[in-house]
Amino acid sequence: MSTAxxxxxxxxxxxxxxxxxxxxxxxxISALPEHKPDIRRAAESxxxxxxxxGMKNVEVIEGKEKQNPLIYAEWLEAPGKPTLLLxxxxxxxxxxxxxxxxxxxxxxxxxxxxxxxxxxVDDKGQxxxxxxxxxxxxxxxxxxxxxxxxxxEGEEEVGGEFIDxxxxxxxxxxxxxxxxxxxxxFFGPELPTLTTGLRGLVYTELEAxxxxxxxxxxxxxxxxxxxxxxLAEMITRLKGPDGKILIPGFYKRxxxxxxxxxxxxxxxxxxxxxxxxxxxxTTALVGEKSFTVLERLWSxxxxxxHGIRGGFTGEGAKTVIPAVGTAKISMRLVPEMNPxxxxxxxxxxxxKITPKGIRTAVRILSSAPASVVSTDSRWIAAGAxxxxxxxxxxxxxxxxxxxxxxxxxxxKFLKTPSVMMGFGLxxxxxxxxxxxxxxxxxxxxIETVGRFLExxxx
Numbered sequence: 225m226s227t228a229x230x231x232x233x234x235x236x237x238x239x240x241x242x243x244x245x246x247x248x249x250x251x252x253i254s255a256l257p258e259h260k261p262d263i264r265r266a267a268e269s270x271x272x273x274x275x276x277x278g279m280k281n282v283e284v285i286e287g288k289e290k291q292n293p294l295i296y297a298e299w300l301e302a303p304g305k306p307t308l309l310l311x312x313x314x315x316x317x318x319x320x321x322x323x324x325x326x327x328x329x330x331x332x333x334x335x336x337x338x339x340x341x342x343x344x345v346d347d348k349g350q351x352x353x354x355x356x357x358x359x360x361x362x363x364x365x366x367x368x369x370x371x372x373x374x375x376x377e378g379e380e381e382v383g384g385e386f387i388d389x390x391x392x393x394x395x396x397x398x399x400x401x402x403x404x405x406x407x408x409x410f411f412g413p414e415l416p417t418l419t420t421g422l423r424g425l426v427y428t429e430l431e432a433x434x435x436x437x438x439x440x441x442x443x444x445x446x447x448x449x450x451x452x453x454x455l456a457e458m459i460t461r462l463k464g465p466d467g468k469i470l471i472p473g474f475y476k477r478x479x480x481x482x483x484x485x486x487x488x489x490x491x492x493x494x495x496x497x498x499x500x501x502x503x504x505x506t507t508a509l510v511g512e513k514s515f516t517v518l519e520r521l522w523s524x525x526x527x528x529x530h531g532i533r534g535g536f537t538g539e540g541a542k543t544v545i546p547a548v549g550t551a552k553i554s555m556r557l558v559p560e561m562n563p564x565x566x567x568x569x570x571x572x573x574x575x576k577i578t579p580k581g582i583r584t585a586v587r588i589l590s591s592a593p594a595s596v597v598s599t600d601s602r603w604i605a606a607g608a609x610x611x612x613x614x615x616x617x618x619x620x621x622x623x624x625x626x627x628x629x630x631x632x633x634x635x636k637f638l639k640t641p642s643v644m645m646g647f648g649l650x651x652x653x654x655x656x657x658x659x660x661x662x663x664x665x666x667x668x669x670i671e672t673v674g675r676f677l678e679x680x681x682x
Contacts, residue, residue: 277363338662409646416617418607428552432458559595614671645672
């Protein structure tokens with residue numbers, strides 16, 4: 225890294241931290257309609273910052289009435305150099321349960337060398353480090369070593385509908401040689417990591433209806449169908465106690481990773497007992513016993529129940545048989561699994577296992593295919609080199625059990641490979657109380673992205 229650039233990053237650490245704090249104070253929760261004004265504030269804050277640093281054609285792009293805006297910016301004044309598309313999201317998850325937060329979720333706090341706040345690592349901290357890495361070149365050299373486009377969204381936590389539509393409709397504007405996605409994590413502390421694969425997702429809402437209205441269990445119990453009981457029966461028929469998903473045809477396209485990839489996972493410093501006790505906080509792990517834990521997390525499909533709603537859940541007693549119950553159920557997919565095919569199989573099986581007297585409906589809330597990127601590309605090699613130079617350790621490769629739908633969208637509509645270079649840690653409490661971002665990783669993340677741009681421009 226050039227001396228001037230390194231010195232700039234070092235001299236402006238406190239300024240960058242305070243700028244991140246200002247962004248983290250905006251409660252841009254995309255799942256809650258009452259936070260629409262906060263979504264707008266966060267988008268405009270980032271757009272203003274990009275414009276002030278020197279990016280061109282900065283735009284807050286509006287979607288349909290209920291969609292959250294995208295932010296686009298570009299700097300294309302490096303002829304003959306690659307074009308990099310920088311992606312991140314500024315929306316965050318809800319904060320429930322609030323009473324489990326040690327400090328207020330939207331008042332960022334430093335404890336134990338960590339930044340605690342909702343969105344600290346997912347993904348405001350990582351979006352902000354992208355912009356500060358780029359800003360360093362404008363401040364020290366007045367130009368960038370490569371061409372850069374920013375595309376930031378405000379709906380990642382609720383499915384990313386608008387960005388999918390926009391990318392599909394504007395491939396020429398967004399065309400790039402590679403995308404940089406800072407929305408992933410290291411395998412462990414001080415272990416620089418590139419993510420090479422993501423599971424896909426099908427997120428559903430399963431509704432069960434019976435009577436025309438709620439019923440008194442004393443008058444009707446024993447004869448009237450109960451939607452909550454029906455949901456319980458159906459859920460246990462979707463996945464067995466051994467972790468196997470029971471939907472016919474579900475595993476038809478599932479393939480194991482290559483022998484080389486499996487061998488590389490065995491070399492990672494993974495301790496099953498520590499994972500169970502420290503990262504999960506449980507007394508036992510579940511799932512398909514014929515596969516290792518990392519295989520279950522990264523290369524096997526899943527089916528999980530996220531919540532069940534219906535009937536009386538307040539204080540005291542109310543003997544009601546509810547008329548309707550709803551379960552939120554998702555399936556994580558691996559490469560080769562087609563989301564549309566899985567949706568068809570799921571709906572067909574739900575219809576088959578619906579108990580008598582019950583009417584069911586399946587609503588699809590979001591879906592995205594899995595994705596895998598090759599470690600042989602120049603973009604991955606440049607990312608690995610940048611990480612190694614900043615963190616002084618050899619880069620490792622892993623897959624992620626999570627989903628970043630936009631990676632598949634970039635591949636499908638732009639033919640653009642993604643470098644998934646995030647700086648989170650496994651215990652950062654994504655989507656949970658006391659979310660954090662390790663402060664040294666925030667600073668070194670800025671340096672790494674800066675070095676990545678230098679390498680590509682060299």
